[in-house]
Amino acid sequence: MPLATLTALFPKQLGRRVLTSGGIYALARRRVLRGDPVTVLMYHTLGPDDEQFDAWTVVRRSDFIAQMQWLRLHYDIVSLDEAVAHVRGSTYSARPKVVVTFDDGHTGLYRYLLPLLDGLRLPVTIYVATGHIANGRPYWFDRVMNALQVCQAVTLELSCYGLESFVVPTGSGPVRWQLLGTLLQALKGLGPEQREVAADDVVRQLQPYRRSDFEPLAPLSIEQLRQLSRSPWVTLGAHTDCHNLLDQISIDDALASMVLSARRLREWTGRDIVHFAYPNGNHNRALMECARSVGFQTALTTRKGLWRRGDPFFAIGRIPVGRYDDLTRFKLNLLGSPWRH
Ligand SMILES: [Zn+2]
Numbered sequence: 546m547p548l549a550t551l552t553a554l555f556p557k558q559l560g561r562r563v564l565t566s567g568g569i570y571a572l573a574r575r576r577v578l579r580g581d582p583v584t585v586l587m588y589h590t591l592g593p594d595d596e597q598f599d600a601w602t603v604v605r606r607s608d609f610i611a612q613m614q615w616l617r618l619h620y621d622i623v624s625l626d627e628a629v630a631h632v633r634g635s636t637y638s639a640r641p642k643v644v645v646t647f648d649d650g651h652t653g654l655y656r657y658l659l660p661l662l663d664g665l666r667l668p669v670t671i672y673v674a675t676g677h678i679a680n681g682r683p684y685w686f687d688r689v690m691n692a693l694q695v696c697q698a699v700t701l702e703l704s705c706y707g708l709e710s711f712v713v714p715t716g717s718g719p720v721r722w723q724l725l726g727t728l729l730q731a732l733k734g735l736g737p738e739q740r741e742v743a744a745d746d747v748v749r750q751l752q753p754y755r756r757s758d759f760e761p762l763a764p765l766s767i768e769q770l771r772q773l774s775r776s777p778w779v780t781l782g783a784h785t786d787c788h789n790l791l792d793q794i795s796i797d798d799a800l801a802s803m804v805l806s807a808r809r810l811r812e813w814t815g816r817d818i819v820h821f822a823y824p825n826g827n828h829n830r831a832l833m834e835c836a837r838s839v840g841f842q843t844a845l846t847t848r849k850g851l852w853r854r855g856d857p858f859f860a861i862g863r864i865p866v867g868r869y870d871d872l873t874r875f876k877l878n879l880l881g882s883p884w885r886h
Contacts, residue, residue, distance in 0.1 A: 565873050565876045565877060570876065573880050574619075574879070574880060577851070577879075577880045577881060578641045578851075580853055580854065581637045581638060581641070581642075581854070582641075582851035582852055582853040582854070583623075583628045583631060583632060583641075583642045583643070583644060583851065583852040584620070584641065584642070584643040584644070584851050584852070584864055584879060585625075585628070585643070585644045585646060585845065585851075585852055585861060585862070585863040585864065586643060586644065586645050586646060586863065586864050586865075586866050587646055587647075587648060587845075587847060587863040587864065587865045587866065588604055588609070588645070588646065588647045588648075588866050588867075589602035589603070589604075589647060589648050589649055589651065589867075590602060590603055590604070590647065590649070590651035590652075590653035590654055590657075590658075590762070591603070591604050591605070591606050591609050591653045591654070591656075591657035591658050592604070592605060592606065592653050592657065592760065593605070593606060593657070593760070594606055594607045596758075596759050596760065597694075597717055597756075597758070597759065598694060598759040598760070599693070599694060599716070599717035599718070599721060599722065599725075599868075600690045600693075600722075600762070600868065601722050601726075601867035601868050601869060602690070602762070602867065602868070603653065603762070603868055604866065604867065604868050604870075605868065606657045606661075608868075608870075608871070608872075609657075609658075609661075610661065610665070611872055612866070612870075612872065612875050613645075613665055613667060615872060615875070615876070616643055619640070619641070620640060620641050620642065620643040621638065621640050621641070621642050621643070622642075622643050622644075622645060622667060622668060623642050623643070623644060623668060624644070624668040624670070624780055625644050625646070625670045625780050625782070625820055625843065626780065627642070627668075628642055628644045628852070629842060629843060629858075632852060632854055644668075644670065645667065645668070645669045645670070646669065646670045646671070646672065646782075646822070646845065646863065647669060647670070647671045647672065648672045648784060648822055649672070649673070649674055649677075649684070649687075649764075649784065649788070650671065650672075650673035650674060650675075650677070650678055650764055650765045650770065650784070651687070651762055651763065651764065651765065652760075652762075652763045652764070652765055652766075652769065653760075653762075654671060654765065654769075654773060655765055655769040655770075655772065655773060659772065659773055659776060662776055662778040662779070663776075663778070666778070667778055668778050668780070669778060669779055669780070670779075670780040670781075670782055670820060671773060671779060671780070671781055671782065672781075672782040672783065672784035672820075672821070672822040672845070673765075673770065673781060673782070673783070673784055673806070673810060674784040674785055674786065674787075674788040674806065674824065675783075675784075675785075675786045675805065675806045675809040675810060675813075676785075676786040676787050676788060676806075677764035677788070678764045678765055678766070678767060678770060678809075679767075679786075679809065681763075681764060681766070682764075683761075683762055683763055683764060684764075684788050685732070685740055685741055685744035686729065686744075687761075687762035687763070687764075688744055688745070688748050689728075689729065689732065689744050689747050689748065690762055691748075691755075691761040691762055692747055692748040692751040692752070692755060693713055693725055693728075693751065694755060694756045694759055695713055695715060695751055695754040695755060695756065696715065696754055696755075696756050697715060697754055698712055698713060698714055698715055699712070699713045699750070699751055699754050700712050700713075701713060701728075701747060701750055701751070702750065703731075703743065703746075703747075706735060706739060706742075706743045706746075708731050708732075708735075708743075709731075711727075711728050711731075713725075713728075713751065718869065719869040722868075722869060732744065732747075733790065733825070736793060737787075737789045737790075737793055737794060767813050770813060770814065771813060771814055774813075774814035774815075774816050780820065781810055781814060781816050781818060781820075782818065782819075782820035782821055782822055782845075783803060783806040783807040783810060783818050783820070783821045783822075783841070784806060784821070784822050784824060785799075785802040785803055785805075785806050785823075785824055786802045786805040786806045786809065787802045788824045789802070789824065790824060790825050790827040791823060791824065791827055791828065791832050792827045792828070792829055792832065793827070796831050796832070796835060799832060799835055800835045800838070800839070803821065803835060803836060803839050803841075804839055806818075807821075807839065807840075807841075818841075819840070819841055819842045819843075820841060820842060820843050820844075820845075821836050821839070821841040821843065821844045821845070822844065822845040822846075823836075823844060823845070823846055823847075825847060826846040826847025826848060828844070828846055828859075828860060833857065833859035833860055834859075836859050837859055841859075842858065843858050843859070843861055844858070844859040844860065844861065845861045845863055846860055846861060846862060846863065847863060847865065848860070848862040848863070849862060849863070849864060849865065849881060850862030850863075850864075850881060851864070851881065864878050864879060864881070865878070866878065
């Protein structure tokens with residue numbers, strides 16, 4: 546029976562619990578892992594356990610540890626280079642392989658991830674968008690996420706950008722995040738310059754209502770990045786310099802941003818940079834060719850899926866993991882579950 550049909554038979558919560566316990570899950574996992582694909586997880590950053598930062602991108606430290614400990618029991622956690630060799634090779638492994646990646650380059654990686662790596666013996670790949678690290682200013686998305694941590698509901702007026710007004714709710718959790726996602730999606734639909742203006746406007750309108758009891762999302766400093774790069778567990782990858790959605794800018798600008806991010810990472814860390822991730826996953830055939838011409842060996846997207854033999858190396862899918870994925874949801878996500886937040 547196809548997995549989608551099986552899952553449709555159960556109410557959501559009951560279905561999740563039943564599907565992640567015992568034999569049914571093992572069966573579904575075996576089916577998904579047929580052909581020995583590599584599972585590539587996509588995180589963004591980690592945060593403290595006791596903080597009410599309501600953003601999908603910030604995973605609690607203890608949730609992350611629990612996820613890695615569960616993975617250890619069922620997968621080999623490998624570096625991206627090991628995964629490349631595995632996909633290129635002709636041998637099949639006894640245990641499935643998983644790669645752990647982080648996008649963007651936030652301070653949480655230095656504060657909460659780096660101290661865990663030795664103890665967990667955990668290889669990770671960190672894709673760094675170099676522009677915000679060079680100038681210390683968070684990208685628009687992070688500025689907006691910081692601003693959305695409000696102490697009372699606020700109505701945003703966005704008509705001058707051709708957008709509907711938007712009520713920012715208080716509270717936290719996946720339902721609120723889903724709602725905020727509609728605002729973020731609307732902002733992503735604007736061109737890069739107008740989006741920057743709109744993001745600053747959102748920050749300005751929410752400023753009087755902003756909470757201060759959390760660590761705002763902020764870019765790594767160059768020194769923090771250097772210290773991460775010295776860990777034998779860390780592979781660094783480029784993620785452009787501008788972090789613009791590459792299909793919204795000219796191909797020449799996209800190419801220049803790819804080249805600049807790899808160059809800056811080499812200059813700052815002395816490490817070789819051969820892996821790349823498209824900001825927001827936006828890519829097309831021309832951008833895939835661009836990434837190849839820069840000399841990258843792989844390019845990762847945000848398309849939800851496993852990396853199967855024969856897939857193009859410049860459009861590799863991933864499994865996203867966020868703050869609202871408890872261990873049950875995490876296990877289901879690994880199957881490529883149709884359930885989303
Ligand atoms: Zn990104």
